[in-house]
């Protein structure tokens with residue numbers, strides 16, 4: 040790996056760890072604290088040893104969170120298996136064989152992957168529908184809902200009723216094992232009550248959608264990825280450290296033996312010199328020189344043997360270092376693609392799938408600069424859902440989340456592909472309109488406002504009117520993104536003051 044590509048990798052690692060660690064927050068307070076330390080250390084440019092110590096501290100917490108995840112996964116698997124058994128025991132109904140086998144293999148393949156749980160729950164729902172919809176041989180076929188889930192006034196069919204109760208209870212059992220932030224307490228209890236009351240498959244899909252949503256909140260989609268990611272990062276750092284340490288040791292020992300040999304040789308040459316100086320006759324001089332030469336020759340042989348041995352070791356360590364570098368080059372490629380995936384995740388808001396505030400902050404400065412440099416107009420709109428708190432208060436947080444997912448879809452429906460929308464935070468969305476004057480942006484945002492106002496949002500079966508207020512500002516030649524946002528936000532405030540459900544703008 041070249042120095043510049045390793046620098047690049049380190050920079051990417053830093054950036055990615057900082058951002059990825061933000062995603063982990065909120066799952067476990069202790070893990071949050073360690074992850075925050077890692078982020079700070081990396082941002083400050085701490086060395087590999089320090090970061091490794093911090094990663095080691097994170098390990099037991101990650102293991103704990105992994106164990107909890109495993110427990111939840113096992114519970115999901117056994118619940119789904121029991122539910123399949125339950126369907127099997129239905130009198131007069133037949134679980135479609137191929138679908139059942141397919142579902143069982145899906146469970147086997149995916150029970151440990153939390154991102155696949157919604158898919159498993161949905162597949163179960165389909166299997167249940169198809170089973171309960173299967174006609175008894177001597178009964179005429181009729182529509183699924185009318186036949187299975189009693190028409191109004193019909194007495195519930197005992198088996199269907201029982202099976203619904205058991206399905207609902209199984210999912211209540213799953214819900215009891217989710218550890219959710221207390222913010223969701225009311226939603227969990229509402230959902231459990233709704234599941235308890237539920238007697239028809241008709242309402243089950245919607246209820247299961249909410250179960251799925253809460254499961255996703257509880258497991259935190261990123262938790263499992265983060266665990267894998269941190270452990271891979273740990274291995275990379277350990278391998279870099281090991282290589283550097285072993286090459287430093289072998290370098291040290293080589294220079295030590297060279298120094299030892301030099302001083303030994305020097306002593307022997309000096310001794311010989313003195314002995315020759317003080318020798319009186321030719322015979323004793325000859326035998327003295329013979330002796331000394333033997334000693335010097337032995338020393339040289341020893342040194343040569345030592346050198347050969349050390350060269351062998353050095354060449355072994357060089358080839359192992361080379362292998363490591365090759366392996367790291369390979370790992371870098373997969374790490375790089377994983378990092379890119381992480382970066383994309385870190386830039387996306389998980390509720391709405393829109394680019395988030397971090398993405399906005401990365402994009403807005405270059406966008407403003409290019410518009411200013413090319414003297415093109417640009418506008419920024421800050422949109423805020425009106426009285427959103429009362430949606431949460433009246434219908435619950437889950438309903439609020441649903442509205443938060445639907446509103447941007449309505450907004451998107453009237454935007455052009457060059458308009459850039461972000462979820463800025465809470466119930467606030469920001470739209471950048473490149474190449475647009477204030478007049479043009481006023482017209483486009485008026486369409487946005489109308490698209491939301493005229494949509495009857497369906498919350499728990501009832502239509503609810505939702506509106507948004509929008510503040511708009513046009514970018515000035517030398518203006519910073521922060522100043523532009525502030526001016527648009529001020530217009531939003533004025534729109535709220537003037538009665539909401541309106542657009543206000545300024546040049």
Ligand SMILES: Nc1nc2c(ncn2[C@@H]2O[C@H](COP(=O)(O)OP(=O)(O)OP(=O)(O)O)[C@@H](O)[C@H]2O)c(=O)[nH]1
Pocket residue numbers: 390423424425426427428429431435436437438439440443464465466535539
């Ligand atoms: N369900 C849900 N609610 C959120 C989320 N983020 C923020 N909120 C809620 O959004 C509400 C924002 O309320 P406020 O800022 O007081 O204002 P508002 O009720 O929208 O009224 P105005 O802006 O004055 O029209 C708060 O109740 C927050 O709890 C979220 O991700 N999901």
